Amino acid sequence: DAGITQSPRHKVTETGTPVTLRCHQTENHRYMYWYRQDPGHGLRLIHYSYGVKDTDKGEVSDGYSVSRSKTEDFLLTLESATSSQTSVYFCAISAPATGLHGYTFGSGTRLTVV
Amino acid sequence: RKEVEQDPGPFNVPEGATVAFNCTYSNSASQSFFWYRQDCRKEPKLLMSVYSSGNEDGRFTAQLNRASQYISLLIRDSKLSDSATYLCVVNAMDSSYKLIFGSGTRLLVRP
Numbered sequence: 001d002a003g004i005t006q007s008p009r010h011k012v013t014e015t016g017t018p019v020t021l022r023c024h025q026t027e028n029h030r031y032m033y034w035y036r037q038d039p040g041h042g043l044r045l046i047h048y049s050y051g052v053k054d055t056d057k058g059e060v061s062d063g064y065s066v067s068r069s070k071t072e073d074f075l076l077t078l079e080s081a082t083s084s085q086t087s088v089y090f091c092a093i094s095a096p097a098t099g100l101h102g103y104t105f106g107s108g109t110r111l112t113v114v
Numbered sequence: 115r116k117e118v119e120q121d122p123g124p125f126n127v128p129e130g131a132t133v134a135f136n137c138t139y140s141n142s143a144s145q146s147f148f149w150y151r152q153d154c155r156k157e158p159k160l161l162m163s164v165y166s167s168g169n170e171d172g173r174f175t176a177q178l179n180r181a182s183q184y185i186s187l188l189i190r191d192s193k194l195s196d197s198a199t200y201l202c203v204v205n206a207m208d209s210s211y212k213l214i215f216g217s218g219t220r221l222l223v224r225p
Contacts, residue, residue, distance in 0.1 A: 031211055033212060035215075040217065042201070042215050042217035042218060043201075048212055090157055090158070094211060102146075102148045102150075102163065102213065103158075103160070105157035105158050106157060107156070107157050
């Protein structure tokens with residue numbers, strides 16, 4: 001399997017606190033993505049990165065920011081966590097041509113905001 | 115309208131049955147298509163790519179109908195271990211290479 005890890009695996013945090021989730025890859029892939037998955041909505045793209053310091057918004061980016069200072073790390077920050085951000089967060093990586101290979105996902109982070 | 119639509123199911127079938135899932139997509143320019151499998155509380159994993167000519171991988175057959183913009187997955191001789199959610203996926207056809215996921219179809223295979 002591709003080398004992609006997410007941390008933490010589980011987190012409970014209080015409303016209003018900042019939270020950072022980490023995605024780490026050892027595949028040297030250029031593209032990295034953050035999704036959230038909620039019942040009835042499937043996987044929705046939050047932010048993605050197409051290189052070091054190159055990021056862009058997805059469809060549900062409000063309340064989230066990202067950073068990519070190294071090829072291998074893509075951080076997702078919830079600036080001030082809200083209960084609506086309780087979700088499962090998945091990071092994914094792809095080689096340049098997803099037309100051939102699709103994504104590989106990390107194991108996910110279960111975040112609960114209380 | 116969602117970009118990728120699937121029947122959420124669940125499909126409840128006995129072992130050995132044949133089951134088919136369909137999905138429709140809205141972007142006629144999409145070029146890449148996949149089926150992913152997701153087990154409960156796990157990450158999605160690539161099951162198979164879908165090619166224009168149709169393709170088969172063991173008990174699994176995927177078909178693409180570009181004119182009607184739908185994709186199908188056929189599972190023959192269902193096993194208990196096939197119980198999972200199956201996600202239909204298409205590419206966004208922009209510079210992001212991002213993939214658009216359907217909400218998934220849940221399959222339950224009973225003994």
